[in-house]
Amino acid sequence: MDKSTMPAPFSSHHDWYTSTLSSLSSTDGIAATHLYTYRHVLDGFSAVLSKSQLDQVEKMSGYIATYPETFGHLHTTHTPRFIGLKKHAGLWPAARFGDDMIIGIVDTGIWPESESFKDHGMPPVPKRWRGACEIGTAFNISNCNRKLIGARSFSKSLKESGKIISEHDYDSPRDFFGHGTHTSSTAAGSQVQGAEFFGYAKGAATGMAPQARLAMYKVLFVNDTYESAASDTLAGIDQAIEDGVDLMSLSLGFDETTYTHNPISLGAFTAMEKGIFVACSAGNSGPDAYSIFNGAPWITTVGAGTIDRDYVALVTLGKGITTFKGKSVYPENLFISGVPLYYGQGDKSKEICDHQSLDPKDVSGKIVFCAFTNDSDPYDQRIEVNRTGAAAAIFATDSPQSLDPYEFSFPFVAISPNDGEKVKEYFASTKQPTADIKFQITILGAKPAPQVADFSSRGPAPLSPWILKPDIMAPGVDVLAAWAPNVPFAQVGNNRLSSDYILLSGTSMSSPHLVGIAALLKSAHRDWSPAAIRSAIMTTADVVDNTNGVITDMATGKPGTPLDYGAGHVNPNKALDPGLIYDIKVDDYTNFLCALNYTRQQMVAITRRLNYSCECATLDLNYPSFIVILDNTNTTSYTFKRVLTNVANSKAVYMAAVSAPAGMKISIEPSLLSFDGKGSTAEFSLTVEVDLEGYGMQQSYIGNYGYLTWYEVKGKHVVRSPIVSAYAPQPQQS
Incomplete structure (x- = not known):
């Protein structure tokens, strides 16, 4: 209503509205019912009206507009629903919602009072846990519970480097910035009713693995910017391994020079060796090619996509x-x-x-x-x-x-x-x-979704272009999750506004989604290695959006490629039962490093092994994806060798099918694989030949791709891997 037209006799517009409603005639004898008078959000009221009463209101002086009632339903932060997680079917109940899993988050700290970290109904802390809740500025032991079972802070090197931690930040596990709180609740937050961001995205917020435990390792602090010293980061990863985490997520990155100079690559290698799954953000340097961070093959590198x-x-x-x-x-x-x-x-x-x-x-x-x-x-x-x-x-x-x-x-x-x-x-x-x-x-239900976020970093990976990166895409745009309420995030005019939950975008948001899903898979399959978990996620990923079209790239509006989204968008329920997996052992990664011509010093720094052999050096890891690096000739050919492991509980036969674009010829030998039972393996070779001259392709050409798909004969399993050809810079070999 236009309250400036309110007649003089009324002392308030509420009186005007109620008087107006009482004056309405009714054909069925039922009077109009006043519900609410709005004093701030709009000038008007809500009421129950018949059609004839509505017609009368619309003809009155001061009337502006009418909006029919709509009905909302309780939702999660929506990403669990978007990726298919359900309470009574699929991965959530099979994994008991991540029960007994411990996720280490290496980030900016945590706001322990958030409702997302309440431990109502959770069983005692696993006896195998060796971690602790450190005392520090505005943080004490009582801030931990059966959900947040550990919290530590690492700032020694940062301070010793002359970086002065801001007086506003906490030299403790407490989160000043909010980023670590957001990522933690995304991965494993408890269910919270009534979460919202100033009226948007209302619903019940929950993490991917709501019954999993959390341990925070704060390594990022406010100084001139938000920075983390490499040695502090490495110390945080090291402590997480010591404490007994099952999985780790890191939504930060360091310059990609060599793996020996990157604390995340170094720490993640040890974590992998001890069976700890590590997910990392791919970086926010898209849409440029070769912009991947955290591209080591023993890390699961996660790109960001939109939701519906x-x-x-x-x-x-x-x-x-x-x-x-x-x-x-x-x-x-x-x-x-x-x-x-x-x-x-x-x-x-x-x-x-x-x-x-x-x-x-x-x-x-x-x-x-x-x-x-x-x-x-x-x-x-x-x-x-x-x-x-x-x-x-x-x-x-x-x-x-x-x-x-x-x-x-x-x-x-x-x-x-x-x-x-x-x-x-x-x-x-x-x-x-x-x-x-x-x-x-x-x-x-917005369409199309998912799309590749324009900021999400793209492959090939600068250090190891022979491994297709990113591995997978997960939700990373406008994700609702917990926040540190001491940090204003929104603004109206000159008024800065705080909220317990905010919408945030970045591959920082996609990595905790993925690690939470990995926690569910690890809970359901305790014997799976980190590589097995990654393989299950990759080979069951979705490559079409909710319009049944190819996943598009926000930056161009055109169809994306596996260099943008990896194997596709994560589908957790399918990953629960992948049929076959591509497993990788520690020695395989060592052979990969040998093939990079790393020096003895570099090899020892990464593997911590004084005695190792490089007799089997190869760049061809048993990876669930394939990428051919093109040279300066018109035709490039490469043969990959792979081993598949049956993780289903029965014998099986699989038949291969390939799809190849113009200019790419793909052959596979053998095209039929038989598996005796769970744990049995079978080998195959895949040869890719790319003819640039025959199809008029130029040196700038990048990202032509096809797929290898294994179909279970008389069965339900489908195991798909992307096959990509691309030019890439040579990695630095210092």
Whole structure:
């Protein structure tokens, strides 16, 4: 309602609304029922009305708009549902929700008071646990419980390097930044009812493995930036191994020089050797090729994808002439109605709302529309429009999904260039253009999803391009998880807002998703090695989205490739029963390092072995994916040798099928494999020949791919591996 039209006799708009409702006639004798009067989120009320009563209200002075009631349902943070986890079927119950698994998170610390780390109903801490809860600034032993069973902090090297920890941060396991709290709750947070981010993504939040235990190893601290010393990081990994974690997740990275110079690569090798599964973020340096971090073959490297949940505002031009949605995460339940629309057409600088291009006299109190051009930038536009005192803004952009929730400190909505053209057409056809914008809308079932996040780092891996990286893609865009409430994350005007749960994007979010799923698999299959778990995840991954099309790349809008998303998007229920796995032993990784021509010093640094043999040196690991590195000749051919292990409880026969793109010829020998029972193995060879000249391909060509799929004869199992050809830089061999 337009409360400025409230008649003088009423002392409040509440009285006006209730009086209006009482005056409505009814054909069935049932009076209109008043529910709520809204005093802040909008000017109006909610009521139960018959159709005839609604018709009467819509004809009254002051009426603006009516919205029919909608119904929400309790959801998780939604990523468990999106990837198929269910309470009563599949991996969750089979793994007892990750019971008895211990996940070590190496990150910025943890906020132990979060509801996500409550231990209600959890059994005693496993007796094998050797960890501790360290006392430190604003942190003591009582902060740990049967969920958060360990917490330690590592800052000695950082301080010794002359880096002064900010007075705001805690020299203890307590999280100041919030990042570690977010990743921890994503991996193994307990179920929390009523989680939300300022009205968005409402529901019940839960981690991937809600019955698993958590141990935090804080290695990142605020100084000039957020940094972690390599030796502190390595100490954290080392302590996690000593404490007895079953899995680790690290959402941080170091420069990719050699594996000996990377504390994560070094520590993860030892963890793998002791049967500890390690997942790491692939990095946020996409969409450029060769931008992978944490690409060591003994690490499961995780890229980031979107989910089928969007946060939008509804834009209506005029009196319902045109309605469309755009991205917005403005943290208020705001409805702006009938506001004049401003568009500085004819002046290019005003069209795109460049710095100092708008006059406050022209736009104050209006909705400003900023058209799309190749030069437009929503970040700069937001600053400019906010400066002028406008009521709100509509920005046309080709990359609305790249806007982070914290950027919506001003009420604006980002729409597509096509919808931007509709705004132009409406403005040109109307003397007094107006618009409505309704904020704080969450949409489920958005399509297409998943998509490869534009920021997600892409392969090939700089240090070891012979191993396809990333390995897998998991949710990493606008993920709702716990946060440190002392850190404001949103803003309305000059008011900074805090929340117990926030939406965050990055491969930092995808790695804890994956480690939580790995915890479920390890709980269900205690005898599986880290390589077996990775293989099960990779060979059962999804390569199509929810439109049944090839997973697309947000950065280009075109179909992605395994260099973007690895083996595909994780499907945890399928990974529970993969049929066959590609296993890798410690000696196989040692042979791989030998083939890199690493010096004795380097070999010992990584493997800690004084006596080793390089007689079987090879770059061809028993990996669940294949990549051919092209040379400078017109034709490149390579033969891979692999061993498959049956992990099903029965005999089986598998038949091979290959799909190859133009310019790639794939042959397999043998094409039929027989397995006697669980634990039996079978070998095969796969030869890939790439002909560049015959298909007019250029030196810049990268990412042509096919698939090898093993189908169980008269069975249900399907084991799929990507086959990619690409140019890659030679790794550094210092």
